[in-house]
Amino acid sequence: MTEAGDNGLRISVVMATYNGAAHIREQLDSLAAQTCLPAELVVTDDGSTDGTLDIVADFARTAPFPVHIHRNAQRLGYKGNFMHAVSLSSGDLISFCDQDDFWKPDNLARVRQAFVNDPDVMMVFHNAHLVNEQRAPISPFYATPPIPAVSRPLTLQPWCFSYGFMQTFRAELKPASALWARMGDHYNPGKEMGHDLFFFLVASGVGTIVYLDDELTEYRLHGGNTVGSGKRTRPTFVDRWRYRLEDRADTYRYLARMTVQDSNMFADLAQMAEWPEPLRARARVAAEAWRKLEPLYTRRADVCSGALPRRIAAFVQLVRDGGYSERSFWTFGSRAMQKDFVLGVLLAPLVRRFGRESSRTDRACHRGQGSDTPMTPTAVVPQAVAA
Structure with missing residues (x-):
């Protein structure tokens, strides 16, 4: 295994937790098995009432990298919880991590290399594979690439974004977090902007975004996902x-x-x-x-x-x-x-x-690449937005 600090790029993995005891140990073990280890794992817990924090604390005792555990004084919600975790990170790259997924061993190595090759890259995201609660495979998350492999600033459709569990971004974007609280969501009137949409928006305006069409994460569908459903339907x-x-x-x-x-x-x-x-x-x-x-x-x-x-x-x-x-x-x-x-x-x-x-x-509940209508989050294969 290699250290994530090689070539000067240290990776902070940030995990927002809430009652994730059922699956979090598998995810933690997959982080420890990375061929390129993170420099740290930052865990911010939003008031779990199950054994989530006990599992994280047990993992921290033998983890091959520092694990920083923070208990929120009050509930922040999953978006605010992830933003809080970002604020506590210290790495050069920041990688969002869901508590119930499973990372392939070369996840961080593949993502990190994309940053090393081009200092203008502000964000990298990748494909994933949908799995059920027992991690039996269902289908790729993206059946076809959602964007070009390399997208320079202001070349993507304005309403395009990627999900947080796929994202890693440069810490240079962190100061933008000061503006997040005032940002309304593109897809859900009256709601705050998603943490993943926010950083994708910032990155797409000031830097290059790279998409890796590699299924580097298993996205677990178990009925309790904050975003996503195991039900796949075709429109009539x-x-x-x-x-x-x-x-x-x-x-x-x-x-x-x-x-x-x-x-x-x-x-x-x-x-x-x-x-x-x-x-x-x-x-x-x-x-x-x-x-x-x-x-x-x-x-x-x-x-x-x-x-x-x-x-x-x-x-x-x-x-x-x-x-x-x-x-x-x-x-x-x-x-x-x-x-x-x-x-x-x-x-x-x-x-x-x-x-x-x-x-x-x-009205706006179709995820795709069309420029006229936004794309609301869904864990099933995206549908193209009609022009």
Whole structure:
């Protein structure tokens, strides 16, 4: 085994725990079996009432790396708990770790190498394999790669993200945590932004993100997952067409508000004294890119609602502004233009009538790579978002 401190990159594994006694020992043992050992394991517990902390303390006595155990004074929730664990870490790289998964022995070695090869890489995430409670295999998490292997700043779709249990990021991003508490979630109005979405958002704006299409983690489905379900279903023909026809005006208006939020976040990061100038400069560019998204989503909401003259005017303005071009991460694309012309301009009353039959909860509940609609977390194979 090699130390994670080789070549100057020390890895902190951060684990947020809560009543995880059933499976946590297997996960801890998989960390101890890594071919590239972490420099430390930081465990923040959110008030477990089972034997979770006893198991962690027993593991710490013989672990081949330091284990730091912290008991939260009050419940933080799983997002806040992970953010707290990040704040307590000291490594050069920070790797999120769920309490009920199982890491393949070369997980950290493979991830770490991607950072060593390119200092511009701010985040690495990888594929996983879904398993049941007894770790019997079910299927790959990603049937096909969700993004290119290497994505430079501001080249990914704006609503793209990866799950925390797959993520490792550079500690240079830690100062951004000071802004997390004010960030609303892209997919769940009224909720705080996920810890994983937050760091993915920051990393995608100021650095390179690398995706490894290797199943380096077993994602355990046991019925008590915070995110994910073992039930895999295919949408019916009617479901697919209802999704295509439903009225998304409210969704687009919400996304417009999120673009303002994200632009303001990057603008504040550009003023952050703890960041080196190269990162601040990229944050300024990201703030401007997200600012340009707001009128596009506002106009697209107008295409889906209101009187015919208003829909036509919004559509024409989107075309003039290049909102349907294929050139950049903030535009919708030609398929979206065709859809908006037919369903927004010509058939909007019919679409609104049909869309009322759909659950409002389902409007933005499709995970995929489309730029027009966000992707809500699901542990099943992602579905492509219709343009």
